[in-house]
């Protein structure tokens with residue numbers, strides 16, 4: 001059983017033009033029936049989880065703050081009743097600046113939420129409009145002020161790079177505005193134009209004006225330099241925090257540890273089995289009501305996959321993979337296991353193979369996927385099955 005829990009709230013009050021996440025437009029959705037099913041799903045696992053104290057909870061979406069304060073309170077009451085939260089270290093909720101109302105913030109604070117992740121993306125109003133976000137730059141400032149007033153001392157802001165019509169100067173301004181607000185953590189992601197999004201259709205029609213590649217690189221360089229100058233250190237490819245403010249929950253993923261997933265479409269990874277819950281919402285609700293669980297896709301992770309995943313997830317961390325910890329966690333010597341791949345990655349300038357750590361080089365940070373690909377399906381399944 002896992003010490004980490006992910007809970008999915010799939011509702012959104014608007015649909016952003018780049019978003020291919022698991023979400024639905026809030027209007028006319030069976031929100032109460034969904035909450036019933038979600039609580040029932042957690043309840044079903046109560047007995048098995050009772051003895052395992054939960055260390056991290058992450059409520060993501062969609063938009064968790066699309067729920068009302070009353071609905072949030074109902075969820076939090078249930079989590080406190082059904083899970084062993086005596087040793088809870090981090091309780092994160094994703095927050096949309098538009099819906100960061102004082103009543104919602106106060107409920108979160110009252111039930112032990114201690115980290116908020118705000119979906120800001122940019123402080124440029126024209127770009128916010130272009131990407132389909134409904135909040136304003138001023139709305140972000142207000143949301144942060146309200147969160148501070150409600151007592152939150154661990155705030156993270158999500159930003160995006162490589163957005164349509166975004167110049168390097170635009171990104172610099174957004175980044176500096178976020179940092180000047182004194183947030184403890186920044187996550188910054190490069191736009192990927194995914195299928196089934198407004199941007200994908202516009203790209204096909206040739207009406208999406210994306211920055212040139214050299215601007216993307218300049219934005220990433222700016223990101224690493226500016227965050228460092230403000231006392232936030234890069235601890236993962238896209239994540240920057242003040243010391244002690246790294247996302248403990250997300251580190252569970254990058255350390256290849258297990259976590260439980262609850263909610264429509266949520267993924268989990270327990271006992272070396274990766275699974276996904278049913279989606280869409282009605283299918284999830286029906287599955288919970290009929291069978292008590294909604295797992296519809298499960299995959300037994302072979303030893304070869306387990307070891308390979310450990311490497312490409314671990315390399316996402318700026319410090320890389322601690323070789324001794326790797327041995328303790330997996331029972332294999334990293335250097336011996338991936339001798340050839342490490343040699344190729346080092347020769348290509350993507351990997352730095354130190355005495356204690358294997359990590360990405362500066363160049364490897366920009367070409368991380370190329371480095372990760374070296375390890376995919378690299379082990380012989382018949383030997384490490």
Ligand code: SF4
Nearest residue numbers: 012015016019023062
């Ligand atoms: S980016 Fe977030 S708020 Fe926008 S549609 Fe996707 S899940 Fe909803």
